[in-house]
Amino acid sequence: MSIAVLGSGAFGTALAITLASAHDNVTLWARDENAANEMARIRENKRRLSGAKFPPSLNVSSSLAESCEAETLLIAIPTQLMDAFLRQNAALFQHKTLVACCKGVNIESGLGPTGTINKLVPTATAAILTGPSFAVDIAGGLPTALTLAGPEDRLADLQEQLSTPTLRLYRTTDVIGAELGGALKNVIAIASGAAIGAGFGESARAAVMTRGYAEMLRLANALGAKPATLSGLSGFGDLTLTCTSEKSRNYRYGLALGAGAGFDETTTVEGAKTAKAVSILAQKHQIDMPITNAITEVLNENLTVSEAVKALLSRPLKEE
Numbered sequence: 050m051s052i053a054v055l056g057s058g059a060f061g062t063a064l065a066i067t068l069a070s071a072h073d074n075v076t077l078w079a080r081d082e083n084a085a086n087e088m089a090r091i092r093e094n095k096r097r098l099s100g101a102k103f104p105p106s107l108n109v110s111s112s113l114a115e116s117c118e119a120e121t122l123l124i125a126i127p128t129q130l131m132d133a134f135l136r137q138n139a140a141l142f143q144h145k146t147l148v149a150c151c152k153g154v155n156i157e158s159g160l161g162p163t164g165t166i167n168k169l170v171p172t173a174t175a176a177i178l179t180g181p182s183f184a185v186d187i188a189g190g191l192p193t194a195l196t197l198a199g200p201e202d203r204l205a206d207l208q209e210q211l212s213t214p215t216l217r218l219y220r221t222t223d224v225i226g227a228e229l230g231g232a233l234k235n236v237i238a239i240a241s242g243a244a245i246g247a248g249f250g251e252s253a254r255a256a257v258m259t260r261g262y263a264e265m266l267r268l269a270n271a272l273g274a275k276p277a278t279l280s281g282l283s284g285f286g287d288l289t290l291t292c293t294s295e296k297s298r299n300y301r302y303g304l305a306l307g308a309g310a311g312f313d314e315t316t317t318v319e320g321a322k323t324a325k326a327v328s329i330l331a332q333k334h335q336i337d338m339p340i341t342n343a344i345t346e347v348l349n350e351n352l353t354v355s356e357a358v359k360a361l362l363s364r365p366l367k368e369e
């Protein structure tokens with residue numbers, strides 16, 4: 050049994066560390082040869098996940114072809130980059146099991162990570178690993194539970210293969226629900242951060258989280274997800290974590306937006322592009338998503354955070 054994690058960002062590195070602590074044949078692929086050599090030498094990813102030491106058995110490689118010889122490939126690069134990555138390397142992925150480890154909706158195609166895999170590598174088996182977890186927690190061996198969604202015939206084997214003593218996976222065949230939960234909660238995390246950053250307080254954040262969850266459910270239902278998936282780890286679980294912790298980049302980005310402060314543009318903030326992608330989807334399916342739309346308007350610089358809140362509060366009163 051062999052596993053390769055493609056992408057040596059914070060999350061890919063954390064997954065590789067926990068998997069290599071439980072299995073023999075695990076490779077972490079980094080696109081940059083110098084970075085791979087350094088990680089192999091110092092047994093740490095200083096740039097993306099400083100302080101988390103690699104287990105002795107973890108292989109590090111900058112050869113994508115060699116890494117793709119593994120049976121199971123986990124793809125841990127940001128959602129907006131998946132499309133190009135799959136197109137460029139499609140020949141290596143034929144008939145493989147590809148587990149997307151990212152959270153978002155592609156702004157051009159409107160597809161989630163598994164939809165992108167199915168479109169670009171139709172011979173592959175597509176699955177997604179998602180749910181509440183910070184890379185630093187996983188890498189530190191702290192107890193974590195995630196959702197693994199994929200096709201019935203491969204799911205139990207994959208669940209067994211990717212679970213470790215500290216990373217507990219729950220399985221579901223509701224791929225759409227799992228990936229929508231992970232994508233949509235990041236937008237609500239930006240909104241939650243903005244509420245706190247602008248000084249509107251914790252009660253306002255609770256309202257944003259709850260009404261944000263309601264709009265997550267509306268879109269997910271319209272796209273064929275099971276409501277139970279959204280109430281699980283990949284939906285409610287991840288929403289709770291991401292909207293309440295300053296470890297979250299989406300939440301911190303929201304804090305900065307609300308406070309009118311700057312934010313490092315190179316930081317991965319999946320919810321920013323996903324907000325725009327989801328607003329387009331919501332319009333197409335005629336789903337009311339006022340919080341997501343408000344974040345899109347703020348990101349497009351059509352509204353300030355205060356104007357967005359005013360607009361949300363002045364909507365007609367309605368039943369819960």
Ligand SMILES: NC(=O)C1=CN([C@@H]2O[C@H](COP(=O)(O)OP(=O)(O)OC[C@H]3O[C@@H](n4cnc5c(N)ncnc54)[C@H](OP(=O)(O)O)[C@@H]3O)[C@@H](O)[C@H]2O)C=CC1
Nearest residue numbers: 057058059060061080125126127150151152182183184317
């Ligand atoms: N960090 C976390 O706590 C968690 C993250 N996630 C999800 O994981 C996904 C990845 O995030 P994360 O690891 O944190 O992001 P990071 O910003 O830490 O890393 C992104 C990685 O993607 C690599 N990359 C960028 N472009 C390409 C490309 N064209 N080809 C190959 N590799 C590329 C980068 O390579 P390089 O290093 O060479 O620049 C980098 O290693 C996101 O969807 C995120 O939502 C999910 C749960 C937890």
Ligand SMILES: O=C(CO)COP(=O)(O)O
Nearest residue numbers: 180181182297298299300
């Ligand atoms: O997805 C995450 C937690 O489950 C990580 O959140 P951020 O991408 O906002 O840091």
